[in-house]
Amino acid sequence: MWNLKGWIKQQESNMLELIETLVNIDSGSYIKQGIDKVGNVLSGEYAKIDFETEVHEQQKLGNNLLIRHREAVNPEILLIAHMDTVFGEGTVAGRPFSREGDYAYGPGVIDMKASHATTLYALKALMESGSEAFKNVELVLNTDEEIGSIASRELIEQVAKTKKCALILEPAQNGHLVSERKGGGKYFLKVHGKSAHAGISAIEELARKILKLHALTDWEKGINVNVGLISGGTSVNTIAPFAEAAIDVRIETWEDGDTVDSAIKEICSYSEIPGTRLELTGNITRPAWNLTAEAEALIAIITEEGQKNGLELLHEKSGGGSDANLTSFAGIPSIDGLGPVGADAHQESEYLYIPSLAERTLLLANVIERLSSK
Numbered sequence: 001m002w003n004l005k006g007w008i009k010q011q012e013s014n015m016l017e018l019i020e021t022l023v024n025i026d027s028g029s030y031i032k033q034g035i036d037k038v039g040n041v042l043s044g045e046y047a048k049i050d051f052e053t054e055v056h057e058q059q060k061l062g063n064n065l066l067i068r069h070r071e072a073v074n075p076e077i078l079l080i081a082h083m084d085t086v087f088g089e090g091t092v093a094g095r096p097f098s099r100e101g102d103y104a105y106g107p108g109v110i111d112m113k114a115s116h117a118t119t120l121y122a123l124k125a126l127m128e129s130g131s132e133a134f135k136n137v138e139l140v141l142n143t144d145e146e147i148g149s150i151a152s153r154e155l156i157e158q159v160a161k162t163k164k165c166a167l168i169l170e171p172a173q174n175g176h177l178v179s180e181r182k183g184g185g186k187y188f189l190k191v192h193g194k195s196a197h198a199g200i201s202a203i204e205e206l207a208r209k210i211l212k213l214h215a216l217t218d219w220e221k222g223i224n225v226n227v228g229l230i231s232g233g234t235s236v237n238t239i240a241p242f243a244e245a246a247i248d249v250r251i252e253t254w255e256d257g258d259t260v261d262s263a264i265k266e267i268c269s270y271s272e273i274p275g276t277r278l279e280l281t282g283n284i285t286r287p288a289w290n291l292t293a294e295a296e297a298l299i300a301i302i303t304e305e306g307q308k309n310g311l312e313l314l315h316e317k318s319g320g321g322s323d324a325n326l327t328s329f330a331g332i333p334s335i336d337g338l339g340p341v342g343a344d345a346h347q348e349s350e351y352l353y354i355p356s357l358a359e360r361t362l363l364l365a366n367v368i369e370r371l372s373s374k
């Protein structure tokens with residue numbers, strides 16, 4: 001007798017082959033050509049199962065893709081998986097896809113090239129099983145998640161508004177789902193001084209602002225303001241005519257986002273040293289994502305579907321943001337961490353735990369089926 005679980009397990013080598021192809025394309029957020037290549041591979045795979053791709057072209061960043069089945073009518077479930085990685089050009093040449101026993105390695109293997117394989121094969125599995133649920137999904141494959149989804153945010157929010165829920169395919173650390181994430185943003189401060197006039201030092205001005213910015217950190221409230229990069233000056237015996245800083249912000253609630261944003265703007269609105277001039281850009285790009293009752297109901301469904309196949313799924317709060325921050329901000333229940341299991345995202349030691357491919361594919365297929373049965 002045909003069985004869904006068995007069919008998926010048989011697809012493991014095909015999934016690994018696709019993952020190898022995707023990992024071996026350098027696709028850091030700023031490598032448009034590489035990301036578009038990844039997009040072409042994926043839209044080609046989806047075309048084979050009659051899914052159509054709407055290409056949202058971009059000048060500098062990779063093209064975002066909106067994908068759904070040819071016969072889909074008002075699909076209710078939004079699936080999101082990003083195609084960019086944090087690794088620059090040439091990374092693949094140095095350490096391409098590799099495999100050792102139950103583990104696979106390579107740039108972006110778990111964050112999140114492997115998720116594209118589980119997503120594609122979950123839809124194929126539904127198709128094989130005779131279910132129609134694959135027509136109830138729409139996919140956004142975006143190209144700038146690792147740099148805050150600044151350009152894909154509008155598309156995500158617009159598509160989210162027409163959906164009942166969002167399933168985000170970020171990898172599963174320790175196999176856990178993600179139900180809440182911190183929000184945050186990045187700011188850039190430029191300070192202009194006057195080198196000819198003793199005392200009007202851009203570096204001194206910046207130093208004073210850094211102290212004020214860091215003082216906004218409130219560990220109890222989970223507010224973190226960190227100046228992580230500074231540069232400036234021209235030589236050791238010259239008054240610095242210019243200095244700049246990059247500021248990273250993390251917040252726990254939407255309200256804190258507004259408060260911290262106003263405070264940063266206030267601090268950078270005037271100079272401490274007369275004669276210096278400040279220029280601030282940036283904002284909160286990811287609203288904080290907090291657990292809602294609707295999302296808890298969604299978690300209950302997912303954990304039940306996991307239990308049916310022996311998966312004990314827990315959910316947790318994660319420090320970093322993702323596109324779930326955006327879909328939940330758009331007002332729909334969202335759950336993240338539905339991708340395969342692995343760890344060390346953004347590091348050389350990043351790995352995928354291969355046996356989780358089949359498990360997570362089955363879980364995703366069952367969840368989509370369940371959410372689609374009326």
Ligand SMILES: [Zn+2]
Pocket residue numbers: 082111112145170171
């Ligand atoms: Zn990711």
